[in-house]
Amino acid sequence: MAYTKPRNRVGIEHDRVTDVSSTDFPGYYPGEDHSWSIEKFKNHFKVHIEYLNELNSEFDLIGVDPSIANAFRRIMISEIPTLAIEYVYIENNTSIIQDEVLAHRLGLIPLKANPDYMHWFKKDDPEFEPTDYDTLVLHLSAKCTVNPNAPEGTTDPKMLYNNAHVYARDIVYEPQGHQTEWYPDGVTAANPDILIAKLRPGQEIDLSMHCILGIGQDHAKFSPVATASYRLLPTIDIIGEPITGELASKFKSCFPKGVVAINSKGEAVVKDARKDTVSREVLRHPEFEGRVKLGRQRDHFIYCVESTGAIPPDQIFLKSVQLLKKKCEILRKFNLSA
Known part of the structure; x- marks a missing residue:
């Protein structure tokens, strides 16, 4: 069965990055409804906290558009008093x-x-x-x-x-x-x-x-943050026949520690794609050509927020949400009065 890349996936090739633009809007795919709705957003939106302490936090924001994700980052850096x-x-x-x-x-x-x-x-x-x-x-x-x-x-x-x-x-x-x-x-x-x-x-x-x-x-x-950044969740798909034997060990060595493991059958399996740095090392080896697909999930953002200590990192993000909400309310009032 041929590999079909999900539509919310950015493709990582050895010499380029593909499908970087969002396609989830009406009319892009004939016969498919991609109109936005609040119920659809509720079903897909998730926030997962990976770790949190007084100065650092890492959390996942899933199911939002890149423009919204970047708005939070910019607000955290420059607009929180x-x-x-x-x-x-x-x-x-x-x-x-x-x-x-x-x-x-x-x-x-x-x-x-x-x-x-x-x-x-x-x-x-x-x-x-x-x-x-x-x-x-x-x-x-x-x-x-x-x-x-x-x-x-x-x-x-x-x-x-x-x-x-x-x-x-x-x-x-x-x-x-x-x-x-x-x-x-x-x-x-x-x-x-x-x-x-x-x-x-x-x-x-x-x-x-x-x-x-x-x-x-x-x-x-x-600025309440020393750094505030995000990256897309890496994806690794092994396609075709399982990678076994010596090739499995070589495949595992192409990724950072903890990304790929070898199961009891001697097959290489993806253990934690989150740890991948998307170095594309695996794409340099001809023996893996056509056997692996690298990508990033376009609507899954991994945030890293490092506070200066003035405000806890979780509060920094919540304040950015409140500020973006106020901006939207002001814009909505302006449009209604125009």
């Missing part, structure tokens, strides 16, 4: 780091603070004054001194001096007004071990910082 240091008021800085470089380093430190409690800061209004509803206040004060109790003969600056290294953990949150209710556990750096500066005896840093809401398309420091 977070809090970051925007204004730095330096009282004293005698370190070797220039004021503007120090301010830039501070701004890039991700902060653990729920942005939902804060309002937007009106940066374009010269008469606007910060309040506890739109601004968080942080303070950093560190002075390097000689440690009189340092072990004899040591050359480690951390033992020779006090405050030789200034870390993100040294930033102190100063709650204002109602902020004690909103942030009872305080506001801290997502990674307390971020190195801000190195000091030596006599050097000092004393400054205050104001944090406001922002989005990634204004500045990367407001």
Whole structure:
């Protein structure tokens, strides 16, 4: 029986990629109904969480169009509001780091603070004054001194001096007004071990910082993700006669570990196509010509979201869904009023 490639499959050949465009719309295939319906979408749509922790997540989004999948990715990177240091008021800085470089380093430190409690800061209004509803206040004060109790003969600056290294953990949150209710556990750096500066005896840093809401398309420091990407689910179809014996071992070696296994009959079988990197190594060998078909499933997206620590990765995706919904509602109202 001849191999028939499913219509939701992207073909992977040794020299090209085929069938990259979506065909699931009315009229493309004569006599077939490919019109969109909510019931049809409900039956095919799935979300599967592969793993999830405080910083990383991998999940599958199945049954959506590539334009929707990419919209979520773009929103996660550039449109979800977070809090970051925007204004730095330096009282004293005698370190070797220039004021503007120090301010830039501070701004890039991700902060653990729920942005939902804060309002937007009106940066374009010269008469606007910060309040506890739109601004968080942080303070950093560190002075390097000689440690009189340092072990004899040591050359480690951390033992020779006090405050030789200034870390993100040294930033102190100063709650204002109602902020004690909103942030009872305080506001801290997502990674307390971020190195801000190195000091030596006599050097000092004393400054205050104001944090406001922002989005990634204004500045990367407001982006809640370090990376947000997706890939299509790889597919591997063994066609024709089973691959056995020495060819089975060679076939298995053409794929990353865990993709192909050899069963009790000595036949090569696809164990987990998800682990495949689609290197096309198997297509280089003439003995496998016409015996394997590589592809990717066009409507199965494997997302990898790495949070900066400001917002958990699962919340980042949920916020992207909410934002896309708001965009659709605005567009719908605009079309109805036009």
